[in-house]
Amino acid sequence: MKCVECGGEMMDVIGTVKMTCRDGSLILFKGIPMKQCRQCGEQYLSGQWSETIGEMMRRREELAYDEILRVPVVHIDGSLHLSGVVG
Numbered sequence: 709m710k711c712v713e714c715g716g717e718m719m720d721v722i723g724t725v726k727m728t729c730r731d732g733s734l735i736l737f738k739g740i741p742m743k744q745c746r747q748c749g750e751q752y753l754s755g756q757w758s759e760t761i762g763e764m765m766r767r768r769e770e771l772a773y774d775e776i777l778r779v780p781v782v783h784i785d786g787s788l789h790l791s792g793v794v795g
């Protein structure tokens with residue numbers, strides 16, 4: 709399998725999948741086997757793992773969390789840049 713983005717070689721890695729809930733909260737799934745491009749770092753999850761994680765998201769109230777992280781958030785008001793008006 710070659711990278712779709714750049715055609716680079718893929719390697720097997722253990723990575724983290726980030727999922728966003730409908731309410732905007734994030735859940736990280738660590739320790740997931742996936743392919744990663746050696747050149748650009750693009751990651752590819754197998755269909756089987758996508759399904760497994762999708763299923764865990766549907767039943768996330770049953771998940772036992774191993775860690776709770778505090779995540780820094782910066783809000784950028786992009787509308788200011790769109791309109792070209794500051795302030």
Ligand SMILES: [Zn+2]
Pocket residue numbers: 711712713714715716745746747748749750
């Ligand atoms: Zn690539």
